[in-house]
Amino acid sequence: MPPPLDEYYITSPPRRAAIRKERTTEDEPLVDTTAALPLRSKRTERKQKKRHQKAAATKQYATLWDLPSELILEILSLLRPSDIFKLSRVNHGLRNFINQEEAQIANTVISRRYSILAQCFPLPVLLENVDKEAHEALLDDERQVKHLHIHKKPYQHVKPPDPNLICTCLTCMLAWNNLCVIVDFAYWQGNLEKGEPIPMIPRGKFPTWNKNLTERNARVVETALHDPLWYIRILEEHLKGTVGSIRRHTKNTGNKRRRFRMTAEDAAAETDSFLERSGPPSLDFPFHRDNYYMLEAYLPNRGWNSEVGEWRYMPSTQHERDVEFVKAWAKRRQGERKKEGANEPRKTEGEEVKSVS
Incomplete structure (x- = not known):
């Protein structure tokens, strides 16, 4: 009879893995102290240097273009017009952006810096923007010569406007003359600051230097008619000249003499807000450069209202009123010419032949 099974049962020794597991659970947790071996090879150092140079070359730096366009416009509107022109020469991208947003930039700069000067020196209206029905009346030769004196008695320091370019109603003619004068006034600021006399032109003389200067001033104003940035540039120079005067x-x-009260803070602010204060009105047009010596703040197209204690400016609708006046004059003059032609004695056939020959 075989013996019981437990007598023949032989137990095997425990496995090493189990023993190791028991030991690790009893010991403290291990700390990973592995670290990169220091690389001392020159070859490795060269590779690292090249890798760093490549990473630096491909690194993306923050630029102005990373900002939203609204913030860029806000930054540009805080600059002086002269600084905006300088910034537009940095690269083509900035120049294109400024040219595309020039109207918005100019309007914001005017509201912040030149709100008063813009009312004193409005731009003349281009003839192409005037009602076509008024073109014939505005370009009438009799009106150009007799009423506006464009070709008869021009100012020495103001070039007459091109009647085919701008409207020649009274409002636009005054606007043209005023803009040309302040551009010319800005040109002679160096002489006025140094106390050097401005060259005077004898009556009946037309020196080449003056012709070139008046043409240059006219080109600046003509450019401002199409480019609002040039317009605020003119206002900037006139404010600078006014502060200096x-x-x-x-x-x-x-x-x-009575003058505008201007503090050092007003001059440093580079805005025309101090011109809101009471001061001498600009009643006379500086028809000659001799007037520049005593000219301080030339601010036409406004008058002081003592009842409310503020300046009142020429209404913006004055141009339309003047154009309607010119149209009415042309209509009345056309009727007079018809009557004059009807009252003339009819010529005989022989007289007509003689007049033609």
């Missing part, structure tokens, strides 16, 4: 005349203790 007030400061220059203030130093003259013998000059007791």
Whole structure:
């Protein structure tokens, strides 16, 4: 009879894995202390240097173009017009962006810096933007010569406008003359600051240098008719000249004339807000460069209302009123010419032949 099974049962020794597991559970947790071996090879150093140079070359740096267009416009509108022109020369991208948004930039700059000057010096209206029914009346030769004196008595320092380019109603003619004058006034600021006399032109003389200067001033104004950035550039120079003139005349203790009150903070702000204060009105047009010596703040097209204590400006609808006046004049003159032609005695056939020959 075979013995019981437990007598023949032989137990095997425990496996090593189990023993290792028991030991690891009893010991403290292991800490990974592995680290990269220091590389001392020159070859490895060269490779690392090349890798760093390549990473630096491909790194994307933040630029102005990373900002939203609204923020870029806000930044540009805080600059002086002269600085905007300088910035447009940095690259083609900036130039194209500024040219595309020039109207919005100019309007914002005017509202912040030149809100008063823009009302004193409005732009003349281009003839192409005037009602076509008024073109014939505006270009009438009799009106050009007798009423506007465009070709008869031009100013020495103002080139007459091209009647085929701008409207020649009274409002636009005054606007043209005023803009040309302040461009010319800005040109001679260096002489006025240094106390050097401005060259005078004898009556009946037409020197080449003056012809070139007036043509240059006219080109600046004509450019401003199409480019609003040039318009605010003109206003910037006139504000600069006005501040310089007030400061220059203030130093003259013998000059007791009334003038605008301007502080150092007003001059440093580079805005025309101080011109809202009460001051001398600009009633006379500087028809000669001799007037520049005593000219301080030339601000036409406004008058001081003492009842409300503020300046009142020429209404924006004045141009339309003047055009309607010109149309009415042309219609009345056309009727007069018809009557004059009907009252003339009829010529005989022989007289007509003689007049033709």
